[in-house]
Amino acid sequence: MSFSVSLRDVTLKYRDSEALSNVNLELEAGKIHGLLGRNGAGKTTLLSLLAAFRKPTAGTVLVNGGPIWENAEIVSRVALIREGGDFDDSDTVKSSIETGEIRPSFDRDYALKLADKFELPLNKKVRSLSRGKRSVLAAICGLAARAELAMFDEVHLGMDAPTRDAFYKELLADYMDREHTIVLSTHLIDEVANYLEEVVILDRGSVLRHEPVEAFQRMGATLTGPADAVDAVAVGLEVLAEQRLGGTKSATVTVLDAPTRERAAASGIEIGPVGLQDLFIHLTSPERDGA
Known part of the structure; x- marks a missing residue:
């Protein structure tokens, strides 16, 4: 199963400024969507709304046809993975992975398999990991969540080029293996372009363009x-x-x-x-x- 996304007249304000302004957006289920924008365009804010980390100031955010805010059943099947992850620095890599088991569909065996593949030391403390290895840990937990809506927000930061390539290939293999929706937010556009089916460009808190990737290629x-x-x-x-x-x-x-x-x-x-x-x-x- 995979989740669709719908934002209708969505605005989110921080005090006197608008991070998102009157956004209308439909993301089709079962596709890989690229979310692009310059720094401050509103990408992370938009993803935080889809993960129910924040409530919109105005408008409606729907995931799988229902409101995401305070909807525990839907939220448990949505994963937002941010650069560096959300880990307790005093935990070990292994215990950080095991924490993911609070998700109903988390695949611990898959996570440990990925940790071995990406040479992530299980007994090492999270605080002692390099930036790249911490990003790998976040990516592993995101993949192993087996979420119906998986969102990766600059999760590649710190990874070297071979590791990023291996991550993209693992992401695609997982996508081909099971039906789900993926959103990739990144500044490394040329690296992910061949993986994307649709592209959303945010500019100053609004949707500038939303097209299939082929439409951009014809521009x-x-x-x-x-x-x-x-x-x-x-x-x-x-x-x-x-x-x-x-x-x-x-x-x-x-x-x-x-x-x-x-x-x-x-x-x-x-x-x-x-x-x-x-x-x-x-x-x-x-x-x-x-x-």
């Missing part, structure tokens, strides 16, 4: 070819970036319509995709004023 293109030909095709287009090496030029542009694609191809220009991270940087640029 722009990279034109590579003779410099003069690239310049001619790029006239009137919004150019995100340019690179030149000798007589060859590469220009990253947005919104490349069919006639322009045909003209580019006829000019001997190679057309390639734009990375999700490049589009994210462009869409959330302060100069665009949230457009």
Whole structure:
């Protein structure tokens, strides 16, 4: 089973400031969703509402069709894993893992198997772990929770590149093995882009874009070819970036319509995709004023 998510006219205020403002969002069950945004955009706040850590100032937050706030049955099947986890520093790694058994679906054997795979010392105190190993512990507990809605908020921080890659692959294997909904909040966009099915971009407390990942991939293109030909095709287009090496030029542009694609191809220009991270940087640029 997997949980859907629905936010309807949701606002959350901290004193006089709004962390989220009139957010409307529907996340389909059984998919991997990417949650992207610059620092302070409201990502962690949104996830805290979905985990019932906070109550919205206004609006409705529904998980699996019902209100999440003070709904113990639903909350027990939702997991929000934050960077570094929520552990008692005086506990050992093993006892921290065993604490997860308060969740009805927690898989202790799976957690211990992952601890061995990621070379996590069971008898070591949590306070003595490196930042990367503590992040691994949090990720392990998140995976072993076997939640219907699993949310990972920058849980990769501190992990080295091979460990992050192993985590992503384990996350995908678990996703393929059982039906559930995943939300990944991260700044390492290019690393997770191939795992995502839908992407939500938050900007200044509001939903800027929510599209299938394929829609973002169609938003722009990279034109590579003779410099003069690239310049001619790029006239009137919004150019995100340019690179030149000798007589060859590469220009990253947005919104490349069919006639322009045909003209580019006829000019001997190679057309390639734009990375999700490049589009994210462009869409959330302060100069665009949230457009």
